[in-house]
Amino acid sequence: MASEAKHGETGENIKRIRLETVDSTNRYLKSRILEGDRVRAAVTAVNQTGGKGRMNRVWRSPPGGLYLSLSTPLAENVPPVAFPVQAAIAAATLLYREFELPLRLKWPNDLQLYGQKICGILSELVHSSSGIAHAIVGIGLNANAGIVLDDAFNKPIWLAKVLAREIDVDRLGDLLAADILAQWDRLDEASMETLREQWKALSDTLNRRVEVRTLRGTIRGVAVDLSPEFELRIRPDDGGPLVAVCEGDCRSLRPDPWEKT
Numbered sequence: 001m002a003s004e005a006k007h008g009e010t011g012e013n014i015k016r017i018r019l020e021t022v023d024s025t026n027r028y029l030k031s032r033i034l035e036g037d038r039v040r041a042a043v044t045a046v047n048q049t050g051g052k053g054r055m056n057r058v059w060r061s062p063p064g065g066l067y068l069s070l071s072t073p074l075a076e077n078v079p080p081v082a083f084p085v086q087a088a089i090a091a092a093t094l095l096y097r098e099f100e101l102p103l104r105l106k107w108p109n110d111l112q113l114y115g116q117k118i119c120g121i122l123s124e125l126v127h128s129s130s131g132i133a134h135a136i137v138g139i140g141l142n143a144n145a146g147i148v149l150d151d152a153f154n155k156p157i158w159l160a161k162v163l164a165r166e167i168d169v170d171r172l173g174d175l176l177a178a179d180i181l182a183q184w185d186r187l188d189e190a191s192m193e194t195l196r197e198q199w200k201a202l203s204d205t206l207n208r209r210v211e212v213r214t215l216r217g218t219i220r221g222v223a224v225d226l227s228p229e230f231e232l233r234i235r236p237d238d239g240g241p242l243v244a245v246c247e248g249d250c251r252s253l254r255p256d257p258w259e260k261t
């Protein structure tokens, strides 16, 4: 059960909700949307008892991490994928602005620092009782604690470890929520190509040999491009035609020393 510390408005029509403990900030927003109409909100919690990760994983959420979820009704002509992509770019940009840290993106939307995962993003699509489609984007950022991930592909790293000082998680949550909501407001059809270019410029996945595990199997090959739909285009090792994957877990593989170039 959520304990609600305070409610406030951080901007026009935006509800800023700070929770002490909740099962999951994503689930919290989902129930608000199911019982509401148009829910534009940013929710943080000090800790989560049932944090959700991608691919049905658990996101362990002790105090010290940033647990932030944002929701907005979908904009006309803006594909849902734009919302988590914009959030990932905003988070990388903010962490560079605040701490001069060179964040990179691992497909689909993990943030990595020095090759290690520092932040994960879980996006969901939910319809309100009146049928309005909403995006929910949940961000888990290792701030003062490193989360040990179930996902064996990823080693955690956390801000306090790198910067050798404590991070004001509340302030970081406010800044990130404000940036993301402002940028979501500006999304339109024409933004998609810009987002794709920004994602590619920050990518630590493209032009690498990767392994992507999807619910339908595993693909190994070179990540050659990001499609306009934000799928990862892979040239498979087996010489088959290009494959486009829209979901999965991705890891970089070391170049095979025996491989012919």
Ligand code: BTN
Binding pocket: 023, 024, 025, 026, 027, 048, 050, 051, 052, 053, 054, 055, 057, 059, 066, 067, 068, 069, 110, 119, 120, 121, 122, 137, 138, 139, 140, 141
């Ligand atoms: C991933 O698997 O990499 C995505 C992790 C997303 C975790 C965040 S923490 C805030 C929000 N609430 C959740 O239950 N999950 C997301």
